[in-house]
Amino acid sequence: MRHYRIASIPADGIGPEVIAAGLEVLEALAARDGGFVLDVDHYDWSSAYYRKHGVFMPDDGLAILKQADAIYFGAVGAQDVPDHISLWGLRLPICQGFDQYANIRPTRVLPGVVSPLRDVGPGDLDWLIVRENSEGEYSGHGGRAHRGLPEEVATEVAIFTRVGVERIMRYAFASARKRPRQHLTVVTKSNAQKFGLVLWDEIALEVAADFPDVTWDKELVDAMTMRMVRKPQSVDTVVATNLHADILSDLAAALAGSLGVAPTGNVDPSRRYPSMFEPIHGSAFDITGKGIANPVASFWTASLMLEHLGEARAAAALMVAVEQVCAAGILTPDVGGNATTKEVTRAMVEAIKGGNLG
């Protein structure tokens, strides 16, 4: 029997609702598969924890998480805590402390879910965005001086290192190689950002030589937004900087129908540390506690986690179940249905228990 230790951090807002749903589905999958067991440790690190303790996680938080094989994360952010405090208090220390330098964001139009793009259905939009997750525009380098004065100044320095760019480029080419179309688009803004992003272009060219079976092209980030909307079929795998890919992946999630279905993984490809898997969406204050949060993003997230753990068969079965449940019209309001989180979860568990998942 294969054992995996999962650290669950549901955190804030709808996080606890969708992570509970995801854990229920994972348990059903493990029971169905029979070959693996998930041992789940639950952590209450969140904005509520911060109000009580003044920190988002204990001092030895990373040492505790390091014992896990993977981290299953909900969302962090509360209305009475500034977002940069919560983000830098919990998610970013994990991403950076565990060198999760590859952020992966698969996007597809699921059956039953309507894309805002006319004539785009399942199959027309099937992307994997690879986001550099350790440096670039979100390095936390910069400062402020002359606070409050008319001559106040703030800098936000984007850091690009050869090591950082090369490793994400290799990961992106290797990811593209595993996909059916084997095509990578390298996104930059190397016309205007003439140092760091010209380095990206140069390194892309160098790394491409090691992947002769992957075709690739380049796109500037502004043009890329148009291409994603106008010619979604021309896009397969995408690699971009921390900031650019952050924005492109929200666009991707919207074009696929809803933030409520979009998953992501913060991966340490070297496997020195546990990787962290989470829905892309945030705390969703407007629907917290209403029981209507879409759990599909956390299901898809769970599938990415299983794949990373080496349980490819269960990961694929989970996505077949998601597609069956969506195709049957069992959808939450954000994707045009009237089912509750619990109803979608129950349908998933039934599909996993009884269904033919290939």
Ligand code: NAD
């Ligand atoms: P959000 O993702 O929380 O919500 C945006 C909109 O999408 C809302 O209308 C919400 O109801 C809807 N939505 C999101 N997920 C949904 C789901 N599963 N089902 C149905 N509808 C869903 O983004 P926001 O409003 O910009 O941010 C709210 C808080 O969450 C902020 O504090 C922000 O910092 C935080 N946040 C955290 C993360 C994270 O932890 N990774 C990501 C984004 C935002």
Ligand code: MN
């Ligand atoms: Mn974002």
